[in-house]
Structure formats: structure tokens, C-alpha cells
Amino acid sequence: MQPFVIAIAGPSGSGKSLFAETLCAELRRDAPQLDVVLIKEDAYYRDQSHVALEDREKVNYDHPEAIEQDLLASHLRSLSAGQPVESPMYDYTVHNRRQETVGIEPAPVIIVEGILLLTHRALREACHIKFYMDTPLDICLLRRMARDVKERGRSLDSVTDQYQESVRPMYHEFIKPSVRHADMVITRGGRNRVALDIVRNMLLSVFQSEEKT
Template structure:
């Protein structure tokens, strides 16, 4: 099994890169996992207080649970990945059953900040995208998909997202094996990454699916 970690700032295009890998290599070969699924459950807090939490600090994620799941997948065992409700800022009671596949792609803003989690990745990538592009993408996403207001998105970006990016996300770039400028739009970098994974798939089954 090949486990690939894709880090980068909010709105950088991590998910686009992950989905491009799944498309190029085939869904039979690739399983996608988002670090966002592993936000620490704070359902015990009132909604207003949950909305004010810093969701861009490393402590916001249950990295140990993610690491345990990756270890189980590597051993050939299925896992129950949590489902996070962005509109309510809570972990859902539902889970998603994920079975092992030859390639596991994990994407998230802070997956390269945890030393133990970094060791779990065979390939570490960082999607490096201009800050203006990232914030515009986040505004559109949070309003359209997560039920946020423009005011709340901007307030969150200035108070936590931007400072946490500068303190934790950007510095984690130094741990990456490959840096992908502009994410899914960088076809050259994507092709190189796909070729590396295809060589691995060939080595284990003689074809790439």
C-alpha cells in the first residue's frame, strides 16, 4: 500500500489534486480521506461557542485517530471514517466505511505538522497556491457549501485562518517531498506524481488498473 499525504492552505486545491489522482489511477486503486473528517468533536459546546473555535490549529484535529486508521488500512483492515457537519460544527453520528486499496490519498491543511503522521506517508506533497486565490475560493466554498455568511467567513479568515496558515501550514511545506504550485492546474507536477504511483501499481500487480 502507498499512502500519500497532500497538504496546503485552505482553498489551495488539495481536494482537486486528490480527485485528479483518483481519476487518473482509477477508483478501484485509490481511496480518498480528508483530514477534515477528523476534527475533534465539540458537540458538548453550545453552537455559538462552537462557531468561535479555532479550526485551523493542529489541536483541532484528532490526528491519533487518523493515524490509527491509516495503520489499520495498511494492515488490510477496513475503517469507519467520521463524518463532520460543517454547518453545525459537530461530528455526525454517521461514519463512512473505507476499505483498503493499493493507494490511500490523505488531504488536509495540517497533515504535515504532526511528526508521527508524517511518518505514515510514503509520499508527502504540498499544494502551493497564491493567498488571494485561496481566500476567494474559501469565501465561495463556505458560503455556497457550508451555509456561512460573508461576514463570518471574513472574520474567521482574519482571526484564525490567516495567522494559523502563517504559523503552522506554510512552515510545514519544508517536509514535503514534492511541491505542486497552483494545485490541479499544474498538469506537469500531477503527471510526475501519477507516473510515480503507476510504477508502484505496476510493481504490485503488473498493471495500473
């Protein structure tokens, strides 16, 4: 069965991860025979082993150049061709890739989520359908603050400084304009029950049709 690749993009804190994880869980619940793989664009932040920690902290992680998008696009093409890949792993506490990788096997449904997916042509072309999470920026900021302080060991001052210096400018320069490449815009974040039902039912319908042919 030809893999179906879904992109879920949008600003940091928009609800992408929650939407993607909920969609995965519900597809596995409703179609146990249907393998689903979730890939996070964040794992593809560039290796910075050659850069001192204090300099890594100054990198603009919301710029497309911070992510190895060509590698991610190559991995999506390989998975679509039925070939396994070794995905990098990223450690936010040291702003660098881990030495180990994680093996990803091809699956009928591949969901990839990240802030900059729709800014890269090869990534867009590797996906069959593209969603954009359209959440107000002030809500995204509050969510990002809570996440980075609690889960990533950041100080509130560092999160605020990063937001002002790079997150907000990069949102307006790259992320927000990429909405024009989306096939569907989803509002109200990752708990949008109607949107989740529509996407889940669409995918179930597609693969039920495939199984009958």
C-alpha cells in the same frame, strides 16, 4: 500488495481537494484494477456535542488541536496493515461530527488530504510520499470565500472574520512552516497538469512493477 499512502497538504483553498480528486479519477480510469481510497482530514475534526453551537462557531478550526490527528494516523496505520476502519463524518453547517461513520476498506492507494497533515509527526510517518500545494494566500482566500458561502451556508462577514482571526495566523504559524516536510512542492493549484501527470505516472509505474514481481 502493500498500500501506498500519499499526503496532499497545504492551505485551505490551495487546490488540494481538486488535485486529490483528479488524481483518484485518473488512476481509476487508467488502472481499473487498482483500488484507490480518498480520505479527508476535515472528517476528523473533534466531536463537539458537549459545546453549544454559538461556542462551536468561535473555535479555531485551523489549529492542529481542532483535529483528532492521532486517530487519523491510527486509521492510516490500520489501513496499511490491511484492516478496515470506521471514519468519522463531519457536518460543517453545525460545526460537529455526525452520529454515523463511514467504513473504509484497505486499498493499494490511499490518498489523504488536509491543511495540517504535515504538522503531525505520526501522520507524516504514516505516509510514503508527501506533497504540499503552494498557492498564494490571496487566491486561497477568494476560493475559500466562494466555497464557504456557497457550499457551507456561511456569511461573507463570518468568512472574512475567521480569515483575519485564525486562518491567516495559523497559516503562518503551522501550515506554511510544514512545507519543509514535503517531498514535493506543487504550484499553480489543483489544475497543474504537469504535476498531475508526474504523480499519476509515478504511481502507475510503482504498481506495474509490483505486479510483475
